[in-house]
Amino acid sequence: MAIENDTATGNERVKSIPLHETAEKRYLNYALSVITSRALPDIRDGLKPVQRRILYGMYQNLRLYPDKRHRKSATVVGEVMGKYHPHGDSAIYDAMVRMAQDFSLRAPLVDGHGNFGSLDGDNPAAMRYTEAKLRPLAMEMLDEIRKKTVDFRPTFDGTLFEPVVLPSKVPNLLVNGASGIAVGMATNIPPHNLGEVIDACLYMIKSPNARISTLVENYISGPDFPTGGRILNTEEELLEIYETGRGTIEMRGAYEMKGKTRAIITSVPYGVDKSKIVEEIADHIADENVPQLSNIRDESTDDVRIVLELKRGSDAEAAMAYLFKHTKLQHRFHVNLTCLVPTDNAEVGAPKQVNLYDILRHFLDFRMEVVTRRLEYNLEQLEKRIHLLEGFEIIFDALGEAIKIIRSSKNKKDAAQRLMHRFDIDEDQTDAILETKLYKLSQMEIDAIREELDEKRAEAKKIRGLLDDEHARWGLIRDELREVKDNFADARRSEIAGPDAAIAYTEEDYIIDEDVFVMVTRDGWVKRQGSYTDIDSIRVRDGDEVGWVLPASTRATVGFFTNFGTCYTTRVDEIPSTTGYGDPVQKLFSFDDKERVVGVVSFDDRILPGAVPPDVETQADMFTNGTANEEDYDGDPYVVAITKMGQAVRFTIDGYTDPSTRTGRMYARLEDGDQVVRAMIARGHENVCLASHQGRALVFPVHQISVYKGAAKGVIAIRLDDGDRVLNFTLSDMAREGLRVETNNGREEIVRTTKFSVTSRGSKGTLVIKRGYFADVFIEPIEKSLPES
Incomplete structure (x- = not known):
């Protein structure tokens, strides 16, 4: 509803209007106001x-x-x-x-x-x-x-x-840059060197259709930040940014060595607080994350000077590589060349993402408009002055007569009328003559007037020539730009270092390489120890038990596979080293409610089993859905996971070995209500031994499970009756190994190949118990050791 005034009665009345229409209209008005009147710069004056x-x-x-x-x-x-x-x-x-x-x-x-x-x-x-x-x-x-x-x-x-x-002589948009957030759009334009930008403008005056590649190659080599630093982008990357108006500038602070024990940081990336960089570095030194550094001091005055104290014999490049990786000493500037460009309405600009050529072209065209209007104004003022001076010149030739007319006049108005009639001059000239003091009618002043008249006529002629010759006006613009450059340009501060300036960072360089055991309990508590005597000696919380004991180097990674189909990977070095209970795995990652670990894999190459390539007899089973090819098998082992609804997935560990984010990587796509019961490492020749809650057992070759390149729903491992679910499974490569199951009346069964025939996946399996059900399974801890060298 809206309240309006009734013009006929003067009373207010309520009018119903569509909410979506008025909301859209008012929001657009607000957006336009923010864009044009607050957040975005004008392409002409920046x-x-x-x-x-x-x-x-x-x-x-x-x-x-x-x-x-x-x-x-x-x-x-x-x-x-x-x-x-x-x-x-x-x-x-x-x-x-x-x-x-x-x-x-x-x-x-x-x-x-x-x-x-x-x-x-x-x-x-x-x-x-x-x-x-x-x-x-x-x-x-x-x-x-x-x-x-x-x-x-x-x-x-x-x-x-x-x-x-503003009628700017300075290409300010590029020189000082701009940043701002509007409604539905933003701008982030980096600053540039004034001399380089003007040189590019001068070249475009000579070559109006210049290529951006020529401008970047010969004139504007890249942004020039006021805080200096180094730009790590390649020439091709910078060219793409200037052609598209969008991209990322990789900035890095500069440093220099003083002897072998001090590194001096002399510049910081643009837009980053120096104090925060110093604080970040100090925290890393205190936490002993950078073993090469012992101390940091900020000795900056007007110039940046951050002193890093190196331990004797330490590698300075390794320390700087760590700082570039983990602090804002290396930072990114996201370029977005969005600004307001002129429209038919002189008071309103239109937002547009532009490139380097567009910015320079608009600025130069604007300078042509400003110079032309300035010349027209100057000519107008000159002509007014010439007009008055010509009146004085006419009067001087008959000065005595003019004075006589003035003396005989009744008043100023009468004198003006008689002078205009006698000497054929207009009102402006007459007013100027009548307002002139008598001493200005001396011979010396009249000579000065005639000299000024000659100068003004010559100057007016010159301006008319400029207005009639566009090429001459471009020459004037060129001279003015050169003057601005001579008066205000300075040396470049940011070095275009290119990718060769990148210092290789390897995280393993900062991890002491030692062999440890990663220990994970059924309840999801994790720790690492250098050694242990047996599983029973491992300390766990009351009611918990050890589920996995896996050896690995502190430089290796370990993957935690959960019941929600997600794999979380971390470096072993980040797992707490303790003989106590350890920490919940949720402390390392962002687990969802009721998410728990159902499989752990050490990605240390020394203990990973090699994959068995498919032979001719098994290829038909493995590639039935076309999700993998034989050439995909590069020796990486597989992980097999089966859900409680009977779905099975198999995938190589490639893509899961690198450390993940706190949210992990998906390895299985689950239907609503489904969960993974277990995930195990496999070579590809084992048998799956599986049991369901309603007392069914199934054994089938693992190679019958298709291999997927990414997270997938999988294939059917066992067909379940209504109300049934998979209790658990294991992988067996020996005849007497299998899955130990307990029935509801306390009887124990082992699902293995010596008792149950190896059949095909997707069947219902064998009904083991007709009256009753499988109540529980016994999962032995997975314990492995490093092979003897």
């Missing part, structure tokens, strides 16, 4: 509205020019908020602070006096304590604004006018 309003307010209203004294930041914020930007003072002050930080902008536009924050992430002082004025580079973006070079629009309250865009 500024967001708040930045543009700050610079314009400082220039036009407060006249805080570089040669003037600083004024309180609160004055600037109040001026901008009251006249141009109807938002919070903190938003305006934060934007002004950023334009003053030499570690945020490659070419700062505001000259800040006082505490404007630091690279350590310190907040700036309150606006009542700091002062600011414009920098000389900002004047290059503003000086032409009084010559009708850009369009103006009413401010938020309609009392004043503000520029739609």
Whole structure:
């Protein structure tokens, strides 16, 4: 519903409107407002509205020019908020602070006096304590604004006018970059070197259809961050970023060696707080994660200087490789070249993701428009002045007569009418003559007027020539860009190091290589020990028992297979070393409620069994569903898993040996209510010995279970009657081995090949007990040892 005023009666009335329509309309209005009036920069001057309003307010209203004294930041914020930007003072002050930080902008536009924050992430002082004025580079973006070079629009309250865009001589969008989050889109433009960008502009003036590859190869080699550092992208990667307007810049802090015992970090990645990097490194040193380092000191002043103390004989590159891997000393900048481009409506820009060519082309076309409008304005002012000077020249030729007319006139109006009639001059010329002081009618002043008239006519002629010749105007633009470069360009700070600068990091280098035993209980408690005497000597919690004892190197990995069809893999070194109970496996991973371990596999190559390739007789059974091929068998063993609903999957360990995230990797797709009862390592020649709750037993070759490359629902291992479920299974490669089962009346059965025939999977199996059921199974702990060398 909406409330409207009835114009006829003056009363309010309630009108029903569709909710989805008004919600959509108002949300779109809000999104458009955020995109065009807050979050995205203009492609021409590279500024967001708040930045543009700050610079314009400082220039036009407060006249805080570089040669003037600083004024309180609160004055600037109040001026901008009251006249141009109807938002919070903190938003305006934060934007002004950023334009003053030499570690945020490659070419700062505001000259800040006082505490404007630091690279350590310190907040700036309150606006009542700091002062600011414009920098000389900002004047290059503003000086032409009084010559009708850009369009103006009413401010938020309609009392004043503000520029739609600044007539910038500086390609600010690339030089200082931009970042912002709008509704449904964002921008993240890295800063660049001013000299390189202007060189690219000069080349595009000469070659308007320049290729981006030429610009990147010869001029803009890559971003140039104010904090320096090294860029690890290849030339091809950088070219793709500039062609598509999207990509990732890999940044790394730079360091240098001082002797053999100190590494000095001299720069940090852009956008990362230095203090956080120091804190991260200190934590890793304290936790002894970097055995090569003994201490860290931050000796930074205006320049970054973080001192890393190395232990005698330590490898500095190995230490730095660890830090690059585990701290923000190596960081990524996600490039998104989205900005507002001009439209037919001069006051509103359209959001668009652009490439390098688009940015430079729009800037140069904008400079042509600004220069043309500036020349037209200058010519207009010259012509006005010439017009007045010509009036003085006419009067001087008959000065005595003109004075006589003025003296005989009744008043100023009468004198003006008689002068215009006598000398054929217009009202403007007449007013100028009548307002002239008598001493200016001296011979010396008249000579100066004639000299000025000649100069103004020559200058006007020159401007007309420029307006008639576009090529000449491009030459003027070129000269102005060169002047900006000569006055403000500096050396590149970020080194384009390329991928060769990458230091190889191997996690095993930081793990002491030793052989241990990984011990896991049925309830999911895990630990590692260097040795043990027997299983009974292993300490476990009351009511729990050991389920797996597997040897492995601390540099190897171990996989935990759960009843929910997920495999969690961790390095053995990350498992707690203790003779106590250990830790719940959930402490290492993010288990769901009621998720538990049903299989453990040590991925140490020394104890993994080799896979048995399929022979001709078994291929038909193994590849019935086309999920695997014989060439897939590269010697990796298999993991076999069977669910309580009778589904079976078999897959190689490839893809599960590397450490996983806390959420693990799926190895089986389960139907609602189904769970894996057990997962076991296999070579491929064993028999599956399986028992169901209603007293059925089934033995079939494991190779009849199809091999899958990824998580799958699997094939039918046993067909179950309603209400039945798989109790458990085991893999047997010896005749007398099998699955020990206990019936509800206490009798024990062993499902093995000596008692039950080896049949095919998918059948119902043999009914072992007609009255009663299988109540439980006996699963012996899996205990393995390293083979003798």
